[in-house]
Amino acid sequence: MMDAKATREGYGDGLAELGESRPEVVALDADLAKSTKSINFKEKFPERFFEMGISEQDMVATAAGFALSGKIAYASSFACFITGRAYDQVRTSVCYSNVNVKLVGSHAGLMTGEDGATHQALEDISLMRSLPNMKVIVPGDYFEAKIATKKAAEIPGPVYLRMARAKTPIYFNDDYNFTLGKGVVMESGSDVAIIACGAPLQYAIEAAERLKKDKIDAAVVNMPSIKPLDAKLVSKMATQAGAIVTVEDHSIYGGLGSAVSEVMAEEGLAPVERVGTKDVFGESGKGPELYKKYGLDSDGIINAVKIVMGKRK
Amino acid sequence: MKLDSHKDLEQKAREIRREIIKMLSISGSGHPGGSLSATDLMVALFYHEMNYNPNEPLWPDRDRFVLSKGHCCPALYAILADLGYFPKEKLKTLRKLNSPLQGHPSYTHIPAVEASTGPLGQGLSVGNGIALAGKLDKKDYHVYVMLGDGEMQEGNVWEAMMTSSHYKTDNLTAIVDYNNLQIDGKVSEVKEVMPLKDKFKSFGWEVFEVNGHKMKDIVKVLGKARKKKGKPSVIIAKTIKGKGVSFMENIVDFHGVTPNEEETAKALKELE
Ligand SMILES: Cc1ncc(C[n+]2csc(CCOP(=O)(O)OP(=O)(O)O)c2C)c(N)n1
Numbered sequence: 310m311m312d313a314k315a316t317r318e319g320y321g322d323g324l325a326e327l328g329e330s331r332p333e334v335v336a337l338d339a340d341l342a343k344s345t346k347s348i349n350f351k352e353k354f355p356e357r358f359f360e361m362g363i364s365e366q367d368m369v370a371t372a373a374g375f376a377l378s379g380k381i382a383y384a385s386s387f388a389c390f391i392t393g394r395a396y397d398q399v400r401t402s403v404c405y406s407n408v409n410v411k412l413v414g415s416h417a418g419l420m421t422g423e424d425g426a427t428h429q430a431l432e433d434i435s436l437m438r439s440l441p442n443m444k445v446i447v448p449g450d451y452f453e454a455k456i457a458t459k460k461a462a463e464i465p466g467p468v469y470l471r472m473a474r475a476k477t478p479i480y481f482n483d484d485y486n487f488t489l490g491k492g493v494v495m496e497s498g499s500d501v502a503i504i505a506c507g508a509p510l511q512y513a514i515e516a517a518e519r520l521k522k523d524k525i526d527a528a529v530v531n532m533p534s535i536k537p538l539d540a541k542l543v544s545k546m547a548t549q550a551g552a553i554v555t556v557e558d559h560s561i562y563g564g565l566g567s568a569v570s571e572v573m574a575e576e577g578l579a580p581v582e583r584v585g586t587k588d589v590f591g592e593s594g595k596g597p598e599l600y601k602k603y604g605l606d607s608d609g610i611i612n613a614v615k616i617v618m619g620k621r622k
Numbered sequence: 623m624k625l626d627s628h629k630d631l632e633q634k635a636r637e638i639r640r641e642i643i644k645m646l647s648i649s650g651s652g653h654p655g656g657s658l659s660a661t662d663l664m665v666a667l668f669y670h671e672m673n674y675n676p677n678e679p680l681w682p683d684r685d686r687f688v689l690s691k692g693h694c695c696p697a698l699y700a701i702l703a704d705l706g707y708f709p710k711e712k713l714k715t716l717r718k719l720n721s722p723l724q725g726h727p728s729y730t731h732i733p734a735v736e737a738s739t740g741p742l743g744q745g746l747s748v749g750n751g752i753a754l755a756g757k758l759d760k761k762d763y764h765v766y767v768m769l770g771d772g773e774m775q776e777g778n779v780w781e782a783m784m785t786s787s788h789y790k791t792d793n794l795t796a797i798v799d800y801n802n803l804q805i806d807g808k809v810s811e812v813k814e815v816m817p818l819k820d821k822f823k824s825f826g827w828e829v830f831e832v833n834g835h836k837m838k839d840i841v842k843v844l845g846k847a848r849k850k851k852g853k854p855s856v857i858i859a860k861t862i863k864g865k866g867v868s869f870m871e872n873i874v875d876f877h878g879v880t881p882n883e884e885e886t887a888k889a890l891k892e893l894e
């Protein structure tokens with residue numbers, strides 16, 4: 310069995326380490342510190358942690374104030390609330406002012422499970438990606454989350470980090486070099502390229518493995534950087550494989566699938582099939598059950614591979 | 623179902639608490655603490671104060687109950703099942719795939735929940751809309767909105783409080799479940815919301831205070847709130863999070879942790 314840890318744990322551990330080397334880092338949370346794991350920072354640096362209560366809009370604008378005064382402010386809550394409830398605060402106080410606020414949304418997507426639709430952000434990438442100055446990162450494992458959390462302090466201006474609640478397999482280690490705007494080829498392949506981000510990365514890898522039996526040679530790319538997207542890598546994979554499948558625990562509108570499709574529309578290199586939710590809200594259930602129902606498991610990905618391969622030129 | 627004696631209401635509250643524990647024990651996920659703290663208030667509303675018809679959930683003249691602190695829906699589901707809105711068997715499907723009993727109440731799944739909630743802070747605004755529509759339509763119905771004390775930290779609530787008093791929604795009563803606990807700790811330590819009485823007063827509300835576990839007093843104060851004309855009413859109900867189950871009472875971790883097998887047996891015994 311592969312080691313597994315949640316990306317939100319990577320956030321908590323990364324932030325607590327960052328606090329040591331960067332005294333200008335402050336953290337804010339909105340009554341979810343135990344869930345987002347910002348509590349790890351709170352325990353080490355109580356004087357630099359600000360519990361804002363159930364007040365996400367207030368929290369995000371307060372973080373902007375810290376950033377306007379020379380701090381690097383990390384503000385966390387569930388992905389649905391930090392991007393949705395506080396949207397105009399993110400848009401104006403954070404992005405328009407282009408300040409050093411790092412927003413961290415945990416419990417993103419269907420993997421959140423039993424809490425149901427209200428708590429399963431399936432549009433947060435879309436919301437954040439459309440804002441000028443905002444960078445969007447969706448880590449694929451614990452270490453990528455931890456390292457990206459620390460790296461975000463070096464990235465000027467607003468950053469959105471999207472984390473998941475559930476434990477997912479570990480692929481990297483502490484030596485991993487996360488670079489904004491760069492994807493990582495996990496498996497090479499010449500028939501189709503599966504480009505994934507976040508929790509479903511494990512199913513993309515599983516799908517590629519299963520496809521070998523059908524003599525389909527699938528590449529798998531982990532694409533943590535949704536904005537800026539690694540367009541060069543996307544084009545390279547499209548040229549090599551001739552067909553692309555995108556996979557994300559998010560709506561097919563506005564997320565990774567849209568970002569990749571935009572590149573393909575401009576370059577005209579390969580057809581794209583998008584795996585994600587299709588204009589629907591989520592619902593209660595266990596994460597893996599929901600992945601099956603909404604086609605985000607390896608069956609769903611294989612299905613998308615077969616469709617897109619039929620469209621290859 | 624109308625219960626007039628507070629003894630019967632207390633008995634009903636015990637039954638509902640048992641259902642909440644059973645439901646959460648089966649689902650293995652959900653929120654016991656706030657469900658149990660609001661149970662007595664909700665039982666008094668549904669079994670004494672409110673008018674409705676389970677055979678016609680959308681009866682236009684019904685009183686409305688909006689559970690703004692939507693995570694406490696196990697209490698609401700237990701009551702709706704007991705009243706016959708859906709079969710009791712369904713309670714076993716809480717939070718399971720394809721169940722109408724979503725982790726947070728969904729109007730499109732169960733119309734009797736009146737409004738979809740879960741993200742805190744929106745219910746009072748929705749309640750104001752329902753109350754104002756009732757006035758436009760010359761209806762007599764009354765709107766009840768149940769809020770958490772931690773939820774009072776949401777700015778949206780304070781915007782809605784001004785809307786209520788500005789539009790004199792005297793056909794609306796807000797109830798604050800004042801258990802002084804949220805997720806990260808005591809409300810007074812996370813971010814103080816008190817003095818709520820003075821705050822509501824200065825926002826133009828009629829304020830009542832009650833022990834949220836004393837059936838006799840709850841029934842009385844609900845009657846007074848409905849009768850108050852000219853301004854909206856709020857009932858600040860002092861409660862104990864986890865009320866009725868000794869090892870859950872006032873324990874912050876039972877906000878969102880369900881009882882294991884042993885704890886379930888113990889809780890059900892205490893609630894006999
Ligand atoms: C907008 C929003 N932010 C955060 C949450 C997560 N959350 C669920 S319950 C809760 C604490 C609620 O405390 P309180 O209102 O006091 O309710 P109670 O004690 O009755 O459970 C929080 C922060 C949420 N549901 N909605």
Ligand SMILES: [Mg+2]
Nearest residue numbers: 771772801803
């Ligand atoms: Mg409370």
